[in-house]
Amino acid sequence: MSFLARRLLLAPCVLLVVALATFAMVRLAKGGPFDAERELPAEVKAALAARLGWDRPLPEQFLRTLVGVADGSLPTLSPGQSVGAVLAPRAAVTATLGAVAFALVVVLGLGWAVLATRWSGSALDRALTHGTIACIALPSFVIGPVLAWLVGVRLGWLPPLGWGGAAHLVLPALTLAIVPAARLARLARAALAHEEHSDHVRTARAKGCGPWRVLLQHILRPALPPVVAYLGPLAAWLLTGSVAVELVFAVPGLGAEMVQAAINRDHNLVLALTLWFALAVVACNLLADLAVAALDPRVRLT
Numbered sequence: 278m279s280f281l282a283r284r285l286l287l288a289p290c291v292l293l294v295v296a297l298a299t300f301a302m303v304r305l306a307k308g309g310p311f312d313a314e315r316e317l318p319a320e321v322k323a324a325l326a327a328r329l330g331w332d333r334p335l336p337e338q339f340l341r342t343l344v345g346v347a348d349g350s351l352p353t354l355s356p357g358q359s360v361g362a363v364l365a366p367r368a369a370v371t372a373t374l375g376a377v378a379f380a381l382v383v384v385l386g387l388g389w390a391v392l393a394t395r396w397s398g399s400a401l402d403r404a405l406t407h408g409t410i411a412c413i414a415l416p417s418f419v420i421g422p423v424l425a426w427l428v429g430v431r432l433g434w435l436p437p438l439g440w441g442g443a444a445h446l447v448l449p450a451l452t453l454a455i456v457p458a459a460r461l462a463r464l465a466r467a468a469l470a471h472e473e474h475s476d477h478v479r480t481a482r483a484k485g486c487g488p489w490r491v492l493l494q495h496i497l498r499p500a501l502p503p504v505v506a507y508l509g510p511l512a513a514w515l516l517t518g519s520v521a522v523e524l525v526f527a528v529p530g531l532g533a534e535m536v537q538a539a540i541n542r543d544h545n546l547v548l549a550l551t552l553w554f555a556l557a558v559v560a561c562n563l564l565a566d567l568a569v570a571a572l573d574p575r576v577r578l579t
Contacts, residue, residue: 509565
């Protein structure tokens, strides 16, 4: 319980530090809705500052920002719209895309590593190893347009752009999953190779256990802690790092909204998105830490 208590107490502290740093950087950054180039009348600036709460002291602005982000009532530059109303439908899109991409990463990455370990040293192992290196070398903003042109435009199998049914989800989710799946495969392959020469594995083989039973029961489970530890930051990245993929495939998610908010200089919306992304990172890392501690009791004692 002390391990769980420490993690639960640390998470709000991290969020508070991120909130303070983000608030300070946004307020100190050059550029905003009051720039001279926009030529807003003084009374319009005063009314806009009053509606957004920017005419109040900085400590009060910070507290109002935290409360407004938490309940979604923080106003945006668009009249009559709050951050909750703007981001709620886009959050559902990003969460759906991230969840499908995460499932693909786990299936492809672990499957890749298990197959390479099962036939270690074979041509299949070498091909999978070279394939992971090739995938890691290609960034998502290169993979996405290639898939959109080849599968969506040239072959016509799937829609290349937009968001709607399940067909629109395949290409962006696959683009988002390829690189992290290759990294997970390399990490899992190294962990499986390390466990493959352990004493308990040799004992299981000496007792006559089949190769698949040895791999799945005696090698895979001890190799899971480093893999699970990687999955926490990965899940957060899939939820927060899909900006390029959403822009390439015209997906109306949080990543695309972050870019648009920065272009519009909507400071409240940028603050809300940053804090929500920070919350996703902290929550995913916390869940990963707890999962690793459940798999490996030694972690709770360190």
